[in-house]
Amino acid sequence: MKVLLLLPFLAAVQSAVVPAVDTEAHFHSSFPSAVEPQGKNISLNGVLVYETLPQQKLDPTKAVLLLTDVFGLPSPDNLVRSIFADQWAAAGFQTYAPDYLNGDAIPVGGNVTAWIVNHGEAQTTPPLLAVIKALKDRGVKQIAATGYCFGGLYVTRLVQNNTITVGTVAHPSLLNVPTDFELIKAQSRIPIEINNAELDTGFTPAFALQTDAVLGDGQYSPGYLRKQFDAVAHGFAVRANGSDPVQVAAKQGAFDTSLSWIKTHLK
Template sequence: MSVCKDCFKGQRPPNFLPIADELVCTFETIAGIKCYVGTPTVDYPRDKVVLYLTDAFGLPLVNNQLLVDDFARNGFKTILPDYLNGDGVPLDVMTSGVPFDVPAWIGRHSADVTRPVLDKVIDALKAEGVTSFAAVGYCFGGRYTFDLAFDGVIKAAAVAHPSLLKVPEDIEKYASTSKAPLLINGCELDDQFTPSAQATTDSLLEEFAPGYKREYFERVHHGFAVRGDMSDPKAKAGKEGAFKATVEWFHRYL
């Protein structure tokens, strides 16, 4: 499985701006796993949860926390589990270009290490009465969104610039095994999920009965929905457009 240079690049505040302007949610421990939890301040369905599956920078990246806050503001109980086990890519890799052993990091975060963490959190939430899950996966988290859909864990799926997918194999498997409506927020400048791969995905899922939609944002790079530079009008429009599309998708299908 591969990653690309843009998996580890991007902007943090103040160059990355949230939909709102402050963190409003809380850190909690669920099934022994540290999580960032967004709880709506208005009435919301207690039996539904959005799982926020992060990029390689994980829970410490404020950009991820800000997006959880924004999902909560839009009426979704949203939980970001630390499925990277406190071992996300160091934040200074993003902007300073410090040396970093990518293959070693990938090797420490195989599915047999990371997926059990998600399963523990999901099982604990089920025990509390949650019956419906959606997942939104960014970059590295896109792989796990697909896997949860394959296993029938989630009711709705959304990914933005997913990494680690095999095209067409994973798309063919999605079409044949998943029942979760799928939204893909894609972009033009993406070595991981290229425009060609996006077109192949369209052709394989155009008749996917549960529901399929792909958004496409021009002149933005892999990572735009989480780590884009908000001083760039295209990046700002892409980040906000992907978020809006995901909110609408979950309101429709979760």
Template sequence: MSCSDCAAGQEYKGSPQGKTEKIGGVSCYVGTPTGHYDHKKVLLLLTDMFGLTLPNNLLLVDDFTKQGYRTIAPDYLNGDAAPPYAMNNPNFKVKDWVQNHMPDVTRPPLDDVIQALKRQGVTSFAVTGYCFGGRYAIDLAIDGIVDVIIVSHPSQVVVPTTFETFAQKASAPLLLELGDKDTEVTVEKQGEIDAVLGDGKYAPGYKRESWPGCSHGFAVRADVLVPEQLQGKEGSFNSSVAWLKKYF
């Protein structure tokens, strides 16, 4: 359900270009395109356990914003993201952190943000979720709240049960980005997901990619000095943009 790779990876340098603002009483990092964009659409980015404190997550918001999508990353962790010292720290207890961030406290901020955006005139949502945020992206699709979903190396999923529920209740096209070294959703489990959703079984649309040499967390915390990890990170982002252009 949670693994040490959830807190592994590299922190990136960069200067985030978005702004932090309150939406529905929740602190959010917001990227607004400089050119023309559809004001009725919002891409929600649900971060990993490092939340808005990790530059990687903010820079990802910026990257999607540059593609023409108003992109919002809510602080659904309630200001209690995993601390910076947790990165690559074998003494940091990921499972203990997760127990303090169960859906009863982390889902309400998402609902507050979504309702506030609807009051502002937003009518269509896409969601992209990374690691810890992947399960929440799936839940939003199961609840019929989002129109398009992208999930990268999710944690807190049960294979195949989570995806059987998804197949029964969701209607949003799903792009699933994984690595072949993921210990959370192994290659074997990836095949089980395909058995549920693949070959046209999930009519709205389903695609899974498994990037060689990439472990859990690669799409947001890859070591870009390792060619395979860089290829996985950049490739998964490009696939995400293509999915949005196709369905959103």
């Protein structure tokens, strides 16, 4: 099985790690009980996966892989997360959100620093790659991966290793900047898009500008786009306070930007 490696730093590049944002800093939205997920939980190569399919005719050769943040599928946001995955299905893609956290998503209020000790790449990568293999065995030829916070790290790995067709990330964490993007520039052929937040304490606007310095202005020929959403903070692309029009617009804007990017690069 192919392994996604945490590749060594490039010499002569000063790199900094994007910090994980405390769980208390995440806003947790709620949905009316009448709103029900459209998909179902299945097992792919022994990994729990939320599968949701478009109601219209789907292209079985294309799929979206949705990588959640640390709250994962079993979290109190499970309903929200399922509906979020359903958005991608409604846009026309068979969509799969794997439990790549091995049934151990962090609870609201949990200690990220302690939790992450048991959720390094050695634990998280195998179930992720098992699901990708299962999708390919099903006949999926092109995989678009979209990752949020913790999931953004793993979409970046998939881009670095040319494992997917196209990638999008939102408010990613735990990346090394600019090293991880130097690696993309050096060895990848996969287009990547980033949605970042003005008020994020993790992937700050300063990190975003460092990323632009590596991939922007046409330096990365496979394709690079970054869009900043102002007046919102970490997690904005996943959840929003329904009474705040700025948050609602930013969440929808991030989805629309990612969707457009994916549609452009899936042929």
